[in-house]
Amino acid sequence: FAFDVLEHIVREQRRKVMAELKRVLKAGGCMYINNPLSPGLHDKRYDFDMTQKEIGEIADDIGATIMFAEAYTINKGNWYQFIMMRQPLLK
Numbered sequence: 001f002a003f004d005v006l007e008h009i010v011r012e013q014r015r016k017v018m019a020e021l022k023r024v025l026k027a028g029g030c031m032y033i034n035n036p037l038s039p040g041l042h043d044k045r046y047d048f049d050m051t052q053k054e055i056g057e058i059a060d061d062i063g064a065t066i067m068f069a070e071a072y073t074i075n076k077g078n079w080y081q082f083i084m085m086r087q088p089l090l091k
Contacts, residue, residue: 002033006058008046014054015061022062028089031064037071037079059085 002021009017025031035055040047050058059066064085073079 002031004034006033007036007040007048007050008042010048011054014058018058018061025062025064025087027087029087030067031062031085031087033058033083033085035081035083037081038077041075041078055083063087 006014006017021031033055035050040049055069056066062085064087067084067086069081069083071079071081
């Protein structure tokens with residue numbers, strides 16, 4: 001699980017984070033992330049949105065397939081996206 005994490009890592013560092021996620025994710029393992037779709041409520045100095053293209057690149061970086069991505073709302077209309085990625089059964 002990487003909830004409320006990736007959007008707070010500057011884009012230039014995300015590839016390093018992805019390499020570590022790939023290292024610890026077992027064959028056939030799943031990774032769950034969320035992605036804010038509404039403007040962030042955090043300090044803008046530490047809030048870096050992720051585009052749909054970047055989410056696809058994350059899946060490619062770790063060799064995973066996006067199994068589903070669903071939007072949901074909490075906190076009076078703030079929208080997020082819940083995403084599940086899965087590694088192949090064999091590495």
